[in-house]
Amino acid sequence: MEKTQIPVSRAAFLRSLGLSGAALMSIYCLGGLTACAEKEDPEPGPGPGPGPGAGKVDFTLDLEQGDNRFLNTNGGFMYPKDRDIIVARTNAGAFVALSKICTHAAGTVTFEAANDRFHCPVHSSNFSTGGAVLNGPASVGLKKYNTALTGTMLRVFE
DSSP states (O other): OOOOOOOHHHHHHHHHHHHHHHHHHHHHIIOOOOEEEEOOOOSOOSSSSSSSSSSSOEEEEEESSSGGGGGGSSSSSOOOSSSSEEEEEOOSOEEEEEEEBBBTTTTBBBEEEGGTTOOOTTTTEEEEESSSSSSOOOOOOEEEEEEEETTTEEEOOO
């Protein structure tokens, strides 16, 4: 059996691809496949907020364990695991817990011990130890959380 080739113009070929793709997506979204079907999410995600659970923040850090040890020194800071929070110890020795997400462009803030402030490296916004904007471009402060120290246990809560 002899094979013959039928010449097809580029435009005709692309049109046939477009129609084939549209047909496939129609089948896909009309129920042949389930990706476009609306489903109820049995476990909605946490949404924006302090991290998994997105309920009220209330956790305790043992200052003798792991990265928490950075808080034993004035000027030290750390990011609690699985939380959108930064905890720092100011130069005066007070513990401060703020949202670690910059309100301008969602960069991760750090604590600058030399200036006793929080700094976002993305666009250089700076925040006080109380979370207030010192200079922009951020125009909204960082959420502040309460802290309480009992022995070597630091509680961070709302």
